Amino acid sequence: MRDDFPTQLTFDDAQAIVDATAAEHRLPTERLALARTHQRILAQDVVAPIPLPPFDNSAMDGYAVRHADIARGETTLQLVGEQFAGRALDLRVDAGQCVRITTGAPMPAGADTVVIREVVRIEGDRITFPADFRAGANVRYAGEDVQVDDAVLAPGQVLTPARVATVASLGIDQLSVSARPTVAVFTTGDELVQPGIALEPGQIHDSNRELLMGLLRADGLEPTAWPTMPDDPERIASMLRDAASSFDVVITCGAVSAGEKDHVPALLDAHGRIRFWKVRMKPGMPLLFGDLDQARFLGLPGNPVSVFATYATLGRRLLDGLQGRTEARRVFRARLATPIDKPHARREFLRGRLEVGEDGTLRAHPDAATGSHRLRAAAMADALIVVPEGPQQLSIGSVVDVLPY
Structure with missing residues (x-):
């Protein structure tokens, strides 16, 4: 293998390479009917063609009056008509009059x-009103939410239900969004068998396939799971090159470290490009990133917690960047409920649980199970607790970043 690519780099440096690569290979846009844009990444400016609300209207069921008529105390007014939601009836309220609305x-x-x-x-038809009613009460004014030509949404934003509804209220029925990346998912290893098949000595059930497919689907993607790759370099190369010729992203699990059966780094070096290999993070140090044919290639470690941590931190960042997402994923700040003693220099992502105390403070409870094979601990957690680089001795109450699942 060549040695002209970054290795053992810091987590921040790995993030920077992922960001630059994603920007270099930004996916094209497509125009979709509004109903199909939910959870997509917006690829255009949305400028208001009309005001919101488009006209002055009532916020309540009641009676439309001139405030001057009821300002001096209890007053009785003449009912001169009814205005329901729908077509305006061109009614008018003069002195001493009111309209049911x-x-x-x-x-x-x-x-x-x-x-x-x-x-x-x-x-x-005589309506008596109480005294001391505020002028302008229960009236929604034209343009109080959005004015004509207001910038409502910008490229890179996620089209949440509330944002799609806002666009609908403006009468816009189509939007340009970033194409979703196509993703091929591989797991590797002669020891893997699918759930439902009895285990022979030395075999384990393949959990990484379901883990990674579920994470991708939760991010709104439609990944394709390929057959498990055996520990055979020629078959691995054939399968990966086949996928890389037609998918935007290829993600593998396992075979990326430096063992005798870890064939993927050498294959990527021979047939594609390695952008970096090995990141100073825990879990997930053997992470491999590069290009193969038309695809961005992400080689995740084989242990399931490492798969989870590397996808949540760098894999998801790649997919967001390819779609031009500008909104950062949520990062909370929380106080540790138990101390952390980290002797090593790598940035660590500990599984943990979040809770809000009676005083409103968010607290993080690190899980004592730190092994990258201990998937059950990840299943019981709801966040990754970020412990910075360098040896750390963090006491109870120390403030840390947390990444909610």
Whole structure:
């Protein structure tokens, strides 16, 4: 193998290479009907063509009045019409008059206040109003949420349900979004058998396939699981090159360290490009990143907790970057509920649980099971606790970054 690629690099340096690679290979955009854009990454500016609300309207069921008519105490006004939500009826409220109105209905000309129906007395077409009702009460004004030509959304934002609904309220029925990356998933090793098959001595069930496929699906992607790769360099090379010719991203689990059966680094070096190999992080140090044919290649370690940590920190970052996502994933700050003593220099991502105390403080409980093979501990956790580089002795109450699952 060549030795002209970064190795044993810091976590921050690995992030920078992932970011630069993703920017270099940004995926194309596509225009979709609004209903198909949920959870996609926006690829255009959204500028308001109309105001929101588009007209002055009532926030409550009640009566539209001129505040000047009810400002001097209890007052009885003449009912001159009804305005329901829907088509405006071109009604007008003059001195001494009122109009029955429903929520969302356009305000009649001349009216500036809505008095809720629960506080009035009704005697035929004579409506009596209480004193001291605030001017402008229960009126939603045109443009108070969005003005014409306001910048509503920007490229790189995630199209959450509330954002898609906002676009719908503007009357926009299509958006440009980033294409979703196609992802091929491989697990490796002669020892792997699928769940449901009885184990022979030395075999284990393949958990990484379900772990990685689930993580990708949770991020809105539709990954393709390939057959398990045997510990045979020629077959590994054939399978990986086949996938790399037609997928945007190829992710493997296992065979990326320096053992006799860890064939993937040499194969990527021979047939593609290694951008870095081995990151000073725990778990997940043997991480391999590069290019193979048209695909970005991400070789994750074989232990399941390492798969989880490397995908959550760097794999997800690659996929976000390829789609042009500009919004950072959530990082919380929490106080440690138990101390941490870390003697090594690598950045560590500990499994843990988050809870909010009665005082409103977010607390992180590190799990005592730190082995990268201990998947059950990861299943019981709900966050990764970030312990910085260098030896660390963190006491109870120390503030740390946490990455919620």
